[in-house]
Amino acid sequence: MAVIGSLGTDRLKVNLAGLKLNNPTMLASGILGYSAETLSSIVAGGAGAVVTKSVGFKPRKGYANPTVVQADFGLINAVGLPNPGISEFVREIREMKRLGVPLIVSVYGFSAEEYATVAKKAVGAGADALELNVSCPHVKETGSEIGQSPEVLAEVVGKVKAVVDRPVLVKLSPNVTDLVEIAEAAVRAGADGITAINTVRAMAIDVETAMPILSNKRGGLSGPAVKPIALRCVYDVYERVKVPIMGCGGVTDWRDAVEFFLAGASAVQIGTAIALKGPSVFRSVSRGVDAYLKKKGFRSVNEIVGLSHRS
Amino acid sequence: MSAYRIAANKLRTTSILSVRTESPTVTTFTFKDRECARAKPGQFLMLWIPGVDEIPLSILDVGEDGAVSVTVKKVGEATEALHRMKAGDFVGVRGPFGNSFTRKKGKILIVGGGTGMAPLWFLVKRLLPDVERLVFVMGAKTEDELLFMDGLKKMLIGGNRQLVATTEDGSCGITGLCTEPLDRLLTNERFDMVYTCGPEPMIRKVFELAEKCEVSFEASLERLMRCAIGLCGSCVIGKYRVCRDGPIFTSKQLREVEAEFGSSKRDFDGKRIPL
Ligand SMILES: Cc1cc2nc3c(=O)[nH]c(=O)nc-3n(C[C@H](O)[C@H](O)[C@H](O)COP(=O)(O)OP(=O)(O)OC[C@H]3O[C@@H](n4cnc5c(N)ncnc54)[C@H](O)[C@@H]3O)c2cc1C
Numbered sequence: 280m281a282v283i284g285s286l287g288t289d290r291l292k293v294n295l296a297g298l299k300l301n302n303p304t305m306l307a308s309g310i311l312g313y314s315a316e317t318l319s320s321i322v323a324g325g326a327g328a329v330v331t332k333s334v335g336f337k338p339r340k341g342y343a344n345p346t347v348v349q350a351d352f353g354l355i356n357a358v359g360l361p362n363p364g365i366s367e368f369v370r371e372i373r374e375m376k377r378l379g380v381p382l383i384v385s386v387y388g389f390s391a392e393e394y395a396t397v398a399k400k401a402v403g404a405g406a407d408a409l410e411l412n413v414s415c416p417h418v419k420e421t422g423s424e425i426g427q428s429p430e431v432l433a434e435v436v437g438k439v440k441a442v443v444d445r446p447v448l449v450k451l452s453p454n455v456t457d458l459v460e461i462a463e464a465a466v467r468a469g470a471d472g473i474t475a476i477n478t479v480r481a482m483a484i485d486v487e488t489a490m491p492i493l494s495n496k497r498g499g500l501s502g503p504a505v506k507p508i509a510l511r512c513v514y515d516v517y518e519r520v521k522v523p524i525m526g527c528g529g530v531t532d533w534r535d536a537v538e539f540f541l542a543g544a545s546a547v548q549i550g551t552a553i554a555l556k557g558p559s560v561f562r563s564v565s566r567g568v569d570a571y572l573k574k575k576g577f578r579s580v581n582e583i584v585g586l587s588h589r590s
Numbered sequence: 591m592s593a594y595r596i597a598a599n600k601l602r603t604t605s606i607l608s609v610r611t612e613s614p615t616v617t618t619f620t621f622k623d624r625e626c627a628r629a630k631p632g633q634f635l636m637l638w639i640p641g642v643d644e645i646p647l648s649i650l651d652v653g654e655d656g657a658v659s660v661t662v663k664k665v666g667e668a669t670e671a672l673h674r675m676k677a678g679d680f681v682g683v684r685g686p687f688g689n690s691f692t693r694k695k696g697k698i699l700i701v702g703g704g705t706g707m708a709p710l711w712f713l714v715k716r717l718l719p720d721v722e723r724l725v726f727v728m729g730a731k732t733e734d735e736l737l738f739m740d741g742l743k744k745m746l747i748g749g750n751r752q753l754v755a756t757t758e759d760g761s762c763g764i765t766g767l768c769t770e771p772l773d774r775l776l777t778n779e780r781f782d783m784v785y786t787c788g789p790e791p792m793i794r795k796v797f798e799l800a801e802k803c804e805v806s807f808e809a810s811l812e813r814l815m816r817c818a819i820g821l822c823g824s825c826v827i828g829k830y831r832v833c834r835d836g837p838i839f840t841s842k843q844l845r846e847v848e849a850e851f852g853s854s855k856r857d858f859d860g861k862r863i864p865l
């Protein structure tokens with residue numbers, strides 16, 4: 280089928296810190312990322328790589344419902360990092376190895392040691408790379424606290440890098456005063472790539488009952504509403520760091536993806552758009568990007584990474 | 591790719607119009623909601639019980655005036671809180687979500703247990719005008735718990751229609767599980783379709799009988815739900831998301847998920863646990 284062929288064109292191939300992707304779209308963390316079987320439908324939908332649900336040292340049940348609420352141009356979620364813990368998750372990782380695309384395991388922890396322990400086990404089970412979630416906006420002591428302090432973040436990245444021999448991406452939170460400072464600290468500590476961004480702190484209130492809707496009250500906004508914020512974050516980070524950037528936030532069609540490449544991203548991650556377009560969103564984005572590159576006379580997506588910085 | 595109406599996912603708050611007791615542990619709630627009033631049999635909604643929880647519930651019925659009903663069994667914190675609510679109290683609604691039963695015309699066998707009766711009631715109402723024959727087998731532990739008995743009796747009057755009740759304690763109808771009379775029904779008569787909803791071990795049994803007799807089959811499954819829009823992964827069975835690809839599954843799909851169907855599900859932390 281022409282579909283596969285078009286995804287396999289050399290124009291779309293990217294190499295991210297040693298990870299070879301057939302196309303520059305990847306599944307964002309936390310979306311359907313528990314099991315190999317569900318991820319297989321994402322791969323069938325055309326994803327060039329997948330990122331798992333964030334996994335920690337111990338199992339977590341997450342928050343009570345409502346955990347997801349619709350906003351005007353996106354979703355607000357406070358799922359609360361539910362995961363079975365790394366000891367259980369290694370079994371899924373072993374199965375996920377068969378997916379045929381690079382497997383990036385998302386890791387969170389409550390201390391640098393925890394991050395390192397989980398990261399090591401994930402790599403032991405077969406992770407091709409890691410993404411450190413230091414930016415979950417609604418769980419205390421992981422995420423915001425770690426992703427907000429350059430010193431703490433550097434310690435986490437350093438400890439993880441010391442125990443694994445695979446690329447380590449750091450996923451940043453937009454909920455900070457100076458995202459660039461944090462990105463630089465991560466790269467100085469050895470990060471091989473940056474993912475920008477995680478969700479933007481947000482909430483929803485019901486007028487009839489005068490109550491916050493999410494059980495956790497506060498959550499994180501994703502989807503088209505955050506795209507302009509994410510784009511600015513990628514643009515800023517690109518100016519100051521040399522490692523590849525994964526653009527993430529609101530990517531729904533090829534135009535969004537191209538905007539992220541022009542801002543400086545080497546690949547894009549897609550999450551919320553799956554609710555709207557299904558797993559085949561990856562293929563439609565890739566195809567659109569490919570058509571754009573062809574029309575504009577570019578031989579590779581790499582040629583447009585950061586192109587908007589010329590002006 | 592199925593079209594996904596994002597409007598359906600926006601939470602609406604609406605007040606409860608009426609509350610009807612169905613059994614000592616089961617209550618039906620009715621409220622107005624224009625989106626859910628367009629639902630098809632088998633679809634579900636997410637009901638927010640403010641300050642407590644948000645839970646998936648099958649749509650029992652819809653009225654022309656935009657009234658929507660759900661039937662709820664008291665099993666834990668959220669359903670108990672809901673049972674304490676009265677007409678005039680506010681609940682939140684998202685949906686309708688998921689696929690629906692396919693609409694068949696020929697000879698139909700429906701098997702329902704527990705609150706699995708809710709989507710089947712809706713289905714019977716929609717099927718009746720066109721079917722050639724309809725046999726409804728319903729089961730419960732005791733007579734008290736047989737849901738919608740009176741309504742079903744009225745609807746299923748006539749030569750080509752039949753209602754068979756089973757109770758585990760023998761207080762009404764055939765003594766035993768609702769799968770008891772099925773073997774005979776399925777061997778004596780050629781049905782075009784079997785629909786079922788109820789406890790999953792029951793569904794599994796009905797599935798096996800339908801497989802044996804090579805009859806088309808559709809069942810409604812339950813799994814833990816959070817987002818209800820196919821994103822979070824809480825509700826997966828095999829490669830399927832129950833909230834988006836289900837809750838109605840065909841025998842072909844159920845064969846693909848045989849390892850989990852009737853035996854395991856994922857807990858709130860994503861770990862696989864026995865049903
Ligand atoms: C598609 C679908 C349709 C359903 N239709 C009906 C219906 O018409 N009538 C009815 O009475 N019940 C229905 N249920 C089951 C109903 O959602 C649960 O009984 C309810 O969530 C229990 O909440 P609780 O807090 O009272 O109980 P808890 O004490 O929290 O839990 C009791 C059990 O309910 C289930 N449950 C709890 N939370 C959820 C959740 N978020 N999603 C799914 N299951 C959960 C679990 O199996 C749990 O073990 C349906 C479930 C699904 C998935």
Ligand SMILES: Cc1cc2nc3c(=O)[nH]c(=O)nc-3n(C[C@H](O)[C@H](O)[C@H](O)COP(=O)(O)O)c2cc1C
Nearest residue numbers: 307308309333412476477501502528529549550551
């Ligand atoms: C339901 C849901 C769960 C998420 N869980 C995680 C998670 O576990 N770890 C993580 O790093 N990001 C998580 N995210 C954030 C996404 O990976 C992504 O950064 C964000 O949603 C923005 O991208 P999008 O607009 O394409 O969804 C989650 C997002 C959603 C909507």
Ligand code: FES
Nearest residue numbers: 816818822823833
């Ligand atoms: S409930 Fe979230 S994917 Fe089904």
